[in-house]
Amino acid sequence: MTRGRRREHYQWNMDMFGVPKVRAEAELLHAIVLLFQRLGVTSSDVGIRVSSRKVLQAVLNIYSVPEHLFTEVCVIVDKLGKMTREEIEKELISTGLSSVAVQGIIDVLSLESLSKLEEVLGSGVEAVADLKKLFSFAEQYGYADWICFDASVVRGLAYYTGIVFEAFDREGKLRAICGGGRYDRLLSTFGSEDIRACGFGFGDAVIVELLKEKGLLPDLSRQVDDIVFPLDEELEGPASSIASSLRKKGRSVHLVEDKRLKWVFKHTERINASRLVLVGNSEWDRGMVQVKILSTREEFEVKAGELE
Numbered sequence: 001m002t003r004g005r006r007r008e009h010y011q012w013n014m015d016m017f018g019v020p021k022v023r024a025e026a027e028l029l030h031a032i033v034l035l036f037q038r039l040g041v042t043s044s045d046v047g048i049r050v051s052s053r054k055v056l057q058a059v060l061n062i063y064s065v066p067e068h069l070f071t072e073v074c075v076i077v078d079k080l081g082k083m084t085r086e087e088i089e090k091e092l093i094s095t096g097l098s099s100v101a102v103q104g105i106i107d108v109l110s111l112e113s114l115s116k117l118e119e120v121l122g123s124g125v126e127a128v129a130d131l132k133k134l135f136s137f138a139e140q141y142g143y144a145d146w147i148c149f150d151a152s153v154v155r156g157l158a159y160y161t162g163i164v165f166e167a168f169d170r171e172g173k174l175r176a177i178c179g180g181g182r183y184d185r186l187l188s189t190f191g192s193e194d195i196r197a198c199g200f201g202f203g204d205a206v207i208v209e210l211l212k213e214k215g216l217l218p219d220l221s222r223q224v225d226d227i228v229f230p231l232d233e234e235l236e237g238p239a240s241s242i243a244s245s246l247r248k249k250g251r252s253v254h255l256v257e258d259k260r261l262k263w264v265f266k267h268t269e270r271i272n273a274s275r276l277v278l279v280g281n282s283e284w285d286r287g288m289v290q291v292k293i294l295s296t297r298e299e300f301e302v303k304a305g306e307l308e
Contacts, residue, residue, distance in 0.1 A: 004175045004206040015199030022130050024198050025163045025182065026137035032167060032178060032200065033143040039207075040216040043143075046177065049150035050134065050165045053181070054127030055117065056154055059108045063101035071158045073097070077109055078156040114149040130163055155179060159186045163198070169210055177210065178202035224273040225251040229264050231280040239279045242289065242304060246277075249308065268294060277307065 014031055016024040029048060036046055056077065060070060076091045085106060092102040111117050114135065118128050131149065138144040147165075155164040164181030168174075180200025188194045211217040226246055230239035236257060243255040254273070256264055268276045278290040288301045 004209050006205050010204045012202040012204075013199060014202075015197060017195050017197045019198075020184075020196040022133045022137065022163065024196075025134055025165075026141060028180065028198060028200055029134075029138070029147065029165065030141050030143060032202065033141075033146050035202075036146075036167075039211060039218070041210070041214065043145045045170060045210070045214060046146070046167055047170055048147045048165050048167045049153045050131065050147050050163065051149065051151050051153040052127040052130055052163045053154060053160050054125070054130065054162055055108065055121070055151055056105070058121050058125050058127055059105050060101075063098070063104055065097060065101055069095055069097070073105070074154050074158065074160075075156055077105065077152065078154050080106075080109060080152040109152045109154075111151040112149060117149070117151060134163060155181055159183045159189070161185055165200075173213070174206050174209055177206045223252055224254050224271050226253045226275045226277055227256055227264065227268045227273045228253055228277045229256045229259070229261075229279065231261070231278060235279045235281065235284060238284055238304070242277060242279065242307065246307065268292075 014028060016028065029050075032048065036042075053074070056074065057070065060067075060073065065073070072095050073092065076088060076095070079091075080088060088106065089099075089102050092105065093099060097105075108117070108120055111120070114128070114131055117131075121128055123129070135144065135147070135149070138147050153164055153166055154160075155166070160181045161184045162182030164179070166179040167177040169177065178200055180198065182196075182198040184196050185194050186197065208217065226243075228239050228243045228246070230236050239255060239257075243253045246253045254271070256267065259267070264276070272294070274294060276292040276294065278292070280290060283290055283301060284304075287303055287305070289304050289307060290299065290301055291307070292299045
């Protein structure tokens with residue numbers, strides 16, 4: 001566990017299937033940028049590094065590197081920026097690559113200009129064409145200032161096949177905020193037919209750290225309108241009916257059972273619920289329920305069918 005990495009976290013995933021063109025990646029990046037903007041984060045706070053796995057594949061082809069080494073090389077070069085160049089070179093050579101190939105791979109993956117990449121690989125290479133198209137879309141969508149080309153981005157997971165991307169904080173204090181890319185050959189590893197696909201994973205841990213630092217963390221306190229509590233096991237059915245009726249009216253309801261009344265009162269205050277609805281035997285026999293308003297401490301009875 002480190003800052004921005006927890007043993008357990010929530011993750012927002014967005015994936016698109018059946019779209020072979022770069023339009024899919026452009027849409028995914030737009031979704032990410034929109035989220036940042038709605039949180040108050042700007043392009044001066046966060047950037048998105050973009051590259052393609054096809055860049056590395058093209059370089060490996062230049063040096064006749066066997067295809068079976070591709071995944072292993074990806075895992076190693078994903079450590080660029082996290083390890084020294086000498087350590088990366090040592091690991092690549094240990095896979096059986098020649099020193100010439102290692103030098104060529106690192107030189108290309110150190111490029112931060114799409115025009116220079118085109119000079120090295122040529123405009124006819126699929127990776128270059130894909131990236132130029134994506135950056136053209138970024139201009140049209142209006143988020144070009146958020147993204148930058150960085151050939152060192154390959155993503156460590158083996159299943160990526162095309163464009164890959166990672167969002168980062170521009171001050172360089174945090175881990176990658178989110179990341180993803182194209183994975184056109186993933187489904188066959190699970191016994192299915194492959195479908196063109198791409199997507200991203202966006203965990204809550206790093207973005208929360210960033211929002212805290214920028215003073216932008218929104219108030220995410222739970223909003224519960226009603227706690228419904230049956231005072232007797234025999235009243236669990238009526239309590240369920242009341243909870244269902246209130247939910248249909250658009251209220252957020254927490255149905256509590258098998259607890260002591262003292263715990264229920266504390267729980268109601270702890271989660272800042274608006275009301276406590278108690279279903280008791282004597283009240284229910286008269287078709288009534290007892291209501292307590294948390295903010296005013298007011299208590300009264302109301303007909304169950306008239307509870308709003």
